[in-house]
Amino acid sequence: MTIQDLSLWPLKVCCKRRVCESRAAHVGSGIKKILLAAVAVGMAGFVLTEVALASASAAVVGKRADNQLSAVLWSPPPTDTEWIVNEAQLGLPDAPFVFSGDTLYTAGTFESRRAFLIRSLAGIHVQDDSALHLSGVISNPVGIRAGLEKFGAGTLSLSGHNLYNGNTTLHEGTLRISGEQALGNTANLLTVNQGTVVDYAPGATLFNQMRVSGDNSVDESPNGPTPEPASWALADSVQWRVNEGTATIIGPVFGTVPIVKQGPGMLQLNGVIGYPSFLTVNEGVATVDGHMAGSVRVNQGARLEGSGFARTVTVNDGAVFSPGSGVGDPANFVVLEKLEFKPGAIFEVDATAAGRSDQIQVAGKALLDGTVMTRATAGDWQPTTQYTLVHALDGFDGTQFASANTDLAFLTPSLSYDNEFVYLNLKRNNTPLDDVADTPTEDDVADVIDEDVPSPPEVPTPPVTPPPPEVIEPPPTPEGPLPPVTEAPVPDADVVLQEEPPVTEVAQVEEEVATPPKDNQELHDKIVVMDRPQAKEALNQLSGSWAASVRSAMLEDSRFVREAVLRNAGSGSWSEAFYSSGERASQGGTPADQRYIGGLVLGFDKPVHSNGKAGGFLATQHSEMSRRHGMASANIDTIYAGLNLAANLRYVDVALGLAQGWHKVKSQRKIAVGAMYDALTGGYSGRSMQLFGEIAAPLQWLASNAHAITPFARLAWVKAQADGFVEKGGAAATKVLPSDQSVLFSSLGLRASHVFETPKGEAIVQSQLAWHHASGDVSAISRQSFRESRRQTLFKSEGLPVARQAWSLQLGVQASLAKNVSLGMAYGGQYSRGRPDHGARANLVWRF
Missing domain, CATH: 2.40.128.130 (Autotransporter beta-domain)
Structure with missing residues (x-):
């Protein structure tokens, strides 16, 4: 490494020259190695709008001794790649680092808070098992729209309030995004190549458009992906990782490479993910509140939530599909073609005492299996409440859920079906509150809360004295002989007597006995909907x-x-x-x-x-x-x-x-x-x-x-x-x-x-x-x-x-x-x- 003293002057005073020449050598397959040049400026308050540099061998034009700014030039040897292993190698601490078309190669893990200026396309190569964190502001000179490219298997983290106007491309490794403007202007495009990882920090929000690109394209048919994407392995997909907290994607996403959600955190998808696309929720939670034009697959241990749209949804064994965003928030989720619950899958439903619940609306067919798990909220529960859980226009092809459970000790769930609907019935059971008590104190409290209000005493109805019977006098006896009795004519055999219409017996519907009110009704209502x-x-x-x-x-x-x-x-x-x-x-x-x-x-x-x-x-x-x-x-x-x-x-x-x-x-x-x-x-x-x-x-x-x-x-x-x-x-x-x-x-x-x-x-x-x-x-x-x-x-x-x-x-x-x-x-x-x-x-x- 060669360190040379240079002079850096405002544009009015100096000529425009580059600091160093890029030397290229074709290695192996002909991949071009680009040498790195950086200029650091060490004057507080100096606004660098356009930088004029002189080569080490050239004389500085118009030099003024009373207004000199010092800078350093890092010029790697012409035949070898120089690896930056710590922040100090980037120059003076307060000076910006200038990209002038060369690639910055880093090894080791460190953070730089300095400003970075992109004059032409910036390349950053981070070695495997290394991480570079740029927390300073990345920007362009006025009129420049150059962007940034990430190479290498390591991790590049961007967390500054960046202002650059060019696009960002992730060729290899991992790009970690923090904050709301890590990728500069929100109109910039982020291109993510197959086999890479976009890692979202807690609270990160991505407004930029994203394009996923690669060879493993999704070929969608009316019945879903054909063939199905190979796997959710890194080499076959683009991976979105949220290790903790919640991150949000608002900008549109388009491309043909399968996408895999990894990490235990939550990723909220509020925008449009274009067609064809295939999202696998392999870990953590994905919340689809926007429009997923492709298919969604949920794997064991992962969750799909939200109130958006998806073309098809497949919930595998041990996976959870729960519309909405949590307990007490009933919502609708729309599936445009096909919904499938595999054996062992879980359909998690939020239900309220007012009769609202989560619901899935399917414009096509729904294939059912697995378990319906009901989570109820506090309220004035009736003895029986019915909900619509699934509405499939093309029916269920003879399938049903395997079972229905609830986290409530005092409500019993059951399911019923017709050609297009699945209904959930929650009925108050006879389990006493003291069934959950473990101590005499808890038992006493439960008995008091579960106590019925005494019924008012029945007031006997006073007997009604019947009126005296009316005396009917017999008719007077007629005088003279009685007229002869005329016999009724016997009808012919061909004459059919008109029968009286049959009497229809009306079934007596047994009225359900209303649950008597409780002496502590408010407390009772809140406890019976608890687990x-x-x-x-x-x-x-x-x-x-x-x-x-x-x-x-x-x-x-x-x-x-x-x-x-x-x-x-x-x-x-x-x-x-x-x-x-x-x-x-x-x-x-x-x-x-x-x-x-x-x-x-x-x-x-x-x-x-x-x-x-x-x-x-x-x-x-x-x-x-x-x-x-x-x-x-x-x-x-x-x-x-x-x-x-x-x-x-x-x-x-x-x-x-x-x-x-x-x-x-x-x-x-x-x-x-x-x-x-x-x-x-x-x-x-x-x-x-x-x-x-x-x-x-x-x-x-x-x-x-x-x-x-x-x-x-x-x-x-x-x-x-x-x-x-x-x-x-x-x-x-x-x-x-x-x-x-x-x-x-x-x-x-x-x-x-x-x-x-x-x-x-x-x-x-x-x-x-x-x-x-x-x-x-x-x-x-x-x-x-x-x-x-x-x-x-x-x-x-x-x-x-x-x-x-x-x-x-x-x-x-x-x-x-x-x-x-x-x-x-x-x-x-x-x-x-x-x-x-x-x-x-x-x-x-x-x-x-």
Whole structure:
């Protein structure tokens, strides 16, 4: 490679000359190798409209020393191809790269953000297993309409807002398109040759016309491609790849080479794909919302969607054809000649309670097989709803779908046929809602939602007293002899008696018994159109387990104030601040939650005996609870007030305490599953009382002036009460009854301490290990009814219980700051199965 300094001048000052001469050599089959030349300009704000270059051997005309711009020239050796392996080889970072009819050869993978200027047809050759990404702007000088050609088996990515006016040709390898103007002017043509790949980035939109070209042409006949395109292998087709997200083709596509959709992403075809053409959806999703003048084949694991047109559609085993663009969006798809579902194919149908569904209209014949899978949306479903799924003008040739299924637990599908139509019938079955429930809480909620509204009592019809019978007097007896009786003439044998017309028996149509209305009709209607997992999740979210979980957390968190009092009892005036965060894993179907808590306790003691002190304390505490994914949250503000007593009785330390707490709870929860959504809020008050005590006996035989080991035992009885409240929100809002819960906490542990001297006095290093047990009402139960329910039937919900067993570890230090004043800091953690809790505390003690 030869680097030469050049001068680059505005057009008014210099003459027009090329930088270098192209040297060509015929190699092998006579393919011409084109040498590459590039000019980089390093002056910010310089607008290059037309560039004048001088060859390395020529003198620069009209040179002005006060207006000189520097540039570099890359001139490859005349006999070898020079490969660019990094961006630095393209010249100065801020200078544009100029194509002047030569081919740029690249190897390795790198990105260039510089501007590229195309003066004449630009060739880019990317070596196999390499990738070149041009993210800068590609443009032409004024009046130039040169385009770009891609060679080589590697990948060329274009992502800039490009402005060039020439066409683009993909001869080999892969062209990756990003954004909406990667190919320059939208009037430019993109030519894609057989055996190449157009790779679409997420969100890419192609407005340009596209021509697919090659030898493997599609020969269409009225019955489809003849012969069928060889395969969906790369060598036989043009491949459109979307590896993630969604890309869109809006411009028209024409040509005769088979096209294969690859990659798990979605490709939306909104324009016209001309005739003849053949599209194979081999991977991911293709959405045809425009006009496909040729045939479409969908392979196993792939999907065809949309509301457009296609000449013929073939859905293979394991493939899915679903008109429209998703659940709840019924649409029509038109097939102009032939539709065929192979055995194992899936026809996925969206249906609404209003009677709308996906439909395929076939102007020719439809051959049916495979499965109809129905996805229904929430709504006011009737006992039976009928839909038209397929309308084929030339019939079905005696074929039918093999089966009909649905993702709904509470609707049963069936199919019926006539000469031109396929009908789907969705009928409400007798499956109760609790069939999807897995826990007692879900079962209770299901029973309440599935409960019928009681029929009004029948009012007996009062008996009607018949009128007295009318007395009919006999006719008077005639006077004189009776006239002779004349016999009726007997008809001749030839005379045919006129018969009475036959009586037609009208069949009695058995009227379908209407489904009785439900006590919670709105909730019921939204659940019955869910699949089993969704219905189960809906029952779980609709329960009142959150209120029960909040109450059990209030009981567990009562320990912070209690432990602070027992730790500082008998210390004089003291204060302690604490903070803790913890999690509780899901249990028995009740969702997990997490909690952050902080508070401050202020206390004082006064001697009441030579070995005892009595005192009182005040505390404030704030905690924030939440369930994962924002499904529920609660803020709890608490104020405590209490009394405490501490005494030393013959080497045994005794501490007692009594505390009353007042709680304010603001609760929010969210119902979000399927088409069901509700935001619920509630506020209520609560109270708690706790009576607690501790006995600690230092081991005298291990005690010294420097250290001490003290076993201890604690006992606490705690009762929490919560007022009833009514949630604000929609149909899922509940009316929660007042509740209370009592738990007995017991602890056994061991404390160790070590004293050492400091310049301010002394410091004590402390540690504590304890085992905790809870008994009594450890289960948290709430009882509530749905606010809008007519019968107000109560159902029970189980929240997360109080942990029965746990271990705790505390490590801290208490150091003197001045005479009778000390400051302590400590870590405190409590560990139970699935319930880690970590916290810190700081306390200040003033002894007087």
